[in-house]
Amino acid sequence: MIRLIGDGGHAKVVRDVIAAQFPRWRLAVNRWLGPDYVFIAVGNNYHRRKEANMSRGPFITLVHPSAQISPSAIIGKGSIVMAGAVIQSHAVIGQHCIINTGASIDHDCVIGDFVHIAPGTHLCGGVEVGDGCLLAVGLGFAPNSKIPAWSFVKAKGIDIVPLRDNPQL
Secondary structure (H helix, E strand, O other): EEEEEEEOOHHHHHHHHHHHOOOHHHHHHHHHHHHOEEEOOOHHHHHHHHHHHHHHOOOOOOOOOOOOEOOOOOOOOOOOOOOOHHHHHEEEEEOEEEEEEEEOOOOOOOOOOOOOOOOOOOOOOOOOEOHHHHHHHOOOEOOOOEEEOOOOOOOOOOOOOOHHHOOOO
C-alpha cells in the first residue's frame, strides 16, 4: 500500500500518477512494492521537508509513464516526475522533489532536495538548483546557472493595459 501524506491539489495529481504508474495498483503494490510505502503529497517545499523529517518511510519515487528519463539520470527517494517531463543524461534529482508537468531538465543538472520545478520550466545543461527552491511556471534557465538554496524564482510580472489606455499608442 502507498500511504499519502497530504490531501490538497498536489495530492490529486499524485493520485493520478500512481494510477498511471500502477494501473492495477492493488496487485502492483502487493507484488512489486512489498511493505507499505509513503509518499509526501505536499506541494509546499518547506512543509514537505517538515513531513519528511517526521516520517519514517520507506519513501517511494513516482514517475508518470509519459515522462522521458535517461537511463543515466538519478532520481532521489520520495520524488515525483509528472506527465510529459523530460530528464536528460546524467541529471541528478534530489529527494522529495517535484518535477512538474512538461518540465525539462537537461544533461548534467543537479537538483537539490525538496525542490519544485513548476510546469513548463526548462533547465539547460549543467544547471545547479539548491535545496528547497521553487522555480515557477514557464521559466527557462541558461546553461550552468546556479540557483541558491531556498530561492523562489518567478517571471517578472507584466502589466496588461487596454489598448485605448496605452500611452505608447
